[in-house]
Amino acid sequence: MRGKFKAALAVMLAPLALPAAASEGTRIQVTGEIIDTWCYYSGVMGGPDAVVGSAHHTCALWCSAGGIPVGLLAEDGTVYMVLKIEQDAGSASGDTQLSLAAHTVTADGMLYERDGLNYLVVSEVISDMDIVNTTHEDYGTVPPFSFPDPNK
């Protein structure tokens, strides 16, 4: 009986053994698209498939320049919040992240997990494939006004 109590206690206490501010990073290499995380997570512009790629390129520029965090959406659907790209720690409206809006890249860096989110510190962009996700063919531009009417 005492053994069962000990086992139950161990199960309950196990999650608390992890420090709240665990700073042990894990080196990873990941391929995915540099996305606008607010539109992706909030659904404010539509479903997640519509707020990536060429359909959302201009809006991704707006949000990145506006200081909204950018993420790397990996091929398996995992989102990594990007905190630094090589020497540029400008994660709020920084130049490097702006230049990569909607691009698909392979990044090498350190992964930090905290409270349900993945944070990525990119040490090197190994390859930049530019925009390969031509979502405008299916969704037009999202939002539609991100492509101004040339007749006006």
Add this chain to the structure above:
Amino acid sequence: MRKLLTLLAFVASPLTAQDFSEGSEAKTWNLYAEVPARFEATVVDVLCELTGDCPANCGDGARQLGLVRTADDVLVLPMKNSQPAFTGAAEELLPFCAQVIEVDGLMIEDEDLAANNIYLVQRIKAGDADWIKANTWTKKWAKKYPEAKGKGPWFRRDPRIREVTEREGYLGLGTEADAAYAAENF
């Protein structure tokens, strides 16, 4: 046995999801996964918090800032300020770097997208001061880019955005792709 159950209950309590909606006056954005949330937190530089790379004044506005919630030590990531203008939250929180403040806004919790502890901050209260609105981003942008003064929203006039769209097009696929899209859709 009773002591053990009491201990287990105590241990389990921090692990259960907490409701931070009490007292919130957050306005809805009609988002699928929004939940009003008002809580006390410390403003932190997220990169510093996770890696120990800690410049002065939380990076002076270059970096994303986080909110470490007093009640449970959870790191909340504020992505948005209260302006419906493609604008983030870091500029709003920077004056309160390393301070304990109270915030009110909308939490986004969407299991399908693994959205956890993501936040839209609408107002901020520091100490005994009155609540202030988290809506200063566009004014700060206008101060930074006086040469971009003009009609229309900031994102149509921003020099960096204009430079990219003039070079790569609105679709990001080049000006020829833009011309083909315009011919087909307008």
